[in-house]
Amino acid sequence: MKKLINEVVNVEEEMILGLVKSAPDKLRKLDCGTVVVRANKKEGKVALVSGGGSGHEPAHGGYVGEGMLDGAVAGAVFTSPTPDQIYEAIKAVATDKGVLCIVKNYTGDIMNFEMAIDMAKDEGIKADYVVVNDDVAVKDSLYTTGRRGVAGTVLVHKIAGALAEKGASLEEVKAVAEKVIANVRTMGMAITACTMPAAGKPGFELADNEMEIGIGIHGEPGTSREALKPANAIAEELLNKITDDIDFVGKEVAVIVNGMGGTPLMELYIVNNFVHDYLDKKGIKIYDTMVGNYMTSIEMAGFSITLLRLDDELKSLYNAKADTPALKR
Amino acid sequence: MIDILKAIAAKIDEEKDYLTELDNEIADGDHGVNMAKGFDAVVAKLDAMAGKDIGSILKTTGMTLVSTVGGSAGPLYGTAFMKAGAKLAGKNEMDGKDLVEAMEAAIGGIQMRGKATTGEKTMLDALCPAFDALKEGIEAGEDLKDALTKAVKAAEDGVEYTKTIKATKGRASYIGDRSIGHQDPGATSAFYMLETLLANI
Numbered sequence: 001m002k003k004l005i006n007e008v009v010n011v012e013e014e015m016i017l018g019l020v021k022s023a024p025d026k027l028r029k030l031d032c033g034t035v036v037v038r039a040n041k042k043e044g045k046v047a048l049v050s051g052g053g054s055g056h057e058p059a060h061g062g063y064v065g066e067g068m069l070d071g072a073v074a075g076a077v078f079t080s081p082t083p084d085q086i087y088e089a090i091k092a093v094a095t096d097k098g099v100l101c102i103v104k105n106y107t108g109d110i111m112n113f114e115m116a117i118d119m120a121k122d123e124g125i126k127a128d129y130v131v132v133n134d135d136v137a138v139k140d141s142l143y144t145t146g147r148r149g150v151a152g153t154v155l156v157h158k159i160a161g162a163l164a165e166k167g168a169s170l171e172e173v174k175a176v177a178e179k180v181i182a183n184v185r186t187m188g189m190a191i192t193a194c195t196m197p198a199a200g201k202p203g204f205e206l207a208d209n210e211m212e213i214g215i216g217i218h219g220e221p222g223t224s225r226e227a228l229k230p231a232n233a234i235a236e237e238l239l240n241k242i243t244d245d246i247d248f249v250g251k252e253v254a255v256i257v258n259g260m261g262g263t264p265l266m267e268l269y270i271v272n273n274f275v276h277d278y279l280d281k282k283g284i285k286i287y288d289t290m291v292g293n294y295m296t297s298i299e300m301a302g303f304s305i306t307l308l309r310l311d312d313e314l315k316s317l318y319n320a321k322a323d324t325p326a327l328k329r
Numbered sequence: 330m331i332d333i334l335k336a337i338a339a340k341i342d343e344e345k346d347y348l349t350e351l352d353n354e355i356a357d358g359d360h361g362v363n364m365a366k367g368f369d370a371v372v373a374k375l376d377a378m379a380g381k382d383i384g385s386i387l388k389t390t391g392m393t394l395v396s397t398v399g400g401s402a403g404p405l406y407g408t409a410f411m412k413a414g415a416k417l418a419g420k421n422e423m424d425g426k427d428l429v430e431a432m433e434a435a436i437g438g439i440q441m442r443g444k445a446t447t448g449e450k451t452m453l454d455a456l457c458p459a460f461d462a463l464k465e466g467i468e469a470g471e472d473l474k475d476a477l478t479k480a481v482k483a484a485e486d487g488v489e490y491t492k493t494i495k496a497t498k499g500r501a502s503y504i505g506d507r508s509i510g511h512q513d514p515g516a517t518s519a520f521y522m523l524e525t526l527l528a529n530i
Contacts, residue, residue, distance in 0.1 A: 075399060079359070082403060084396045107499045111404035111442055115395065145502045220357065220500075 062326030086116035098126030104149025137214030188304030261296035387414030412438035
């Protein structure tokens with residue numbers, strides 16, 4: 001393993017300290033652990049809290065700030081944060097209007113967030129949560145835990161964050177978050193695996209001519225292993241799956257071409273070039289495009305494509321001001 | 330109770346690699362390591378708990394597991410110990426009826442938190458049959474050791490049963506039918522706890 005770290009056990013803590021030091025006027029770290037909150041707490045709004053394992057930077061600490069999150073909890077790499085840490089985050093940001101947690105659909109994340117919310121409710125804090133499950137690679141059925149939450153989560157932060165900033169109620173913010181979840185779909189792929197610092201070796205092996213389609217953001221296997229093919233053909237395969245899932249034709253969409261952490265921007269732009277051609281041909285109108293590393297899997301090389309169907313309400317919230325280390329508008 | 334928990338911690342530590350290996354076959358391969366980390370933290374707190382009632386000791390155990398294990402096993406076992414602790418609050422000794430009540434509360438907590446039931450390849454496949462056997466034995470007037478012996482046997486059978494079924498909860502559910510043939514690590518760790526309890530009462 002070759003990584004720019006110090007001691008493996010300090011990875012999460014030093015990462016969060018460094019993030020906060022990069023934006024000291026905006027962010028503050030709680031003393032109790034790897035929890036980031038806004039430097040200046042804003043009253044009179046629903047507070048948004050997200051979190052999950054580390055390794056997905058800039059998610060989620062990078063999305064703390066005006067117009068997006070109020071707090072973010074970072075667990076160990078690829079491991080859900082514990083309820084006590086989530087509870088401290090909720091407590092630190094809670095206002096009279098309540099707290100909405102944005103949770104990606106993983107069994108551990110949901111249970112830990114639920115416990116933290118129960119603890120917060122016992123303290124008289126109004127708290128609720130939504131579960132993001134945008135990954136079309138995983139079959140959603142009664143017989144699985146359901147679709148994973150991946151890069152689409154960033155758009156939930158953006159849009160629910162914008163409505164919360166305007167002073168909407170907890171019920172209204174939750175409803176708009178659920179509207180985003182109902183309209184956002186993502187699928188990803190990788191050409192290399194990633195290495196968790198504590199494991200020291202990659203989660204799986206891919207030969208030079210292989211790729212993993214339908215990859216998650218924890219290095220877990222995807223839906224199929226295939227021979228590597230040109231970027232356009234890969235993007236087409238992902239887009240077919242996404243546009244088969246819900247109907248985007250005739251709709252306006254926000255697009256994220258997301259890097260998995262180890263993908264050069266050069267390659268993401270090549271993918272984006274094809275994404276635009278594909279959507280034009282299908283009669284899907286692109287309202288806005290984000291290209292970059294928004295939800296990563298440490299140093300994995302690969303990308304995901306996210307499409308969000310927009311209506312007037314979502315467009316106006318998408319455009320609202322955001323001022324966070326990782327996303328500004 | 331402190332000695333029993335220390336024995337459980339030792340057993341989990343001993344079987345750490347085996348549990349991780351079982352987990353690796355069907356999910357993300359951290360069950361053994363995470364459980365051992367959690368019980369290490371429990372052991373570190375136990376000496377300070379000497380003289381406290383069983384309920385407080387179990388509650389502290391649960392809270393510690395929740396805040397150190399992470400993933401799914403942390404909240405599940407943590408909730409189980411906390412719920413059992415709540416049932417045994419103020420008690421310094423535990424009889425068969427107490428154990429039935431505590432185990433019922435613990436299983437209820439796991440079902441509530443994990444939204445799972447038996448037959449889904451989880452720790453419940455060891456715990457539920459064990460509880461049924463324990464309850465039947467105690468209600469029929471057997472002493473604690475006899476009833477618990479049957480419960481441990483039922484848990485062991487439950488672990489075997491997990492090899493035959495498909496996972497429909499947790500990360501192992503992503504691989505669907507490919508999970509058949511593999512033994513569930515959560516059911517296995519639950520069996521180890523009951524077996525250690527029996528050996529130490």
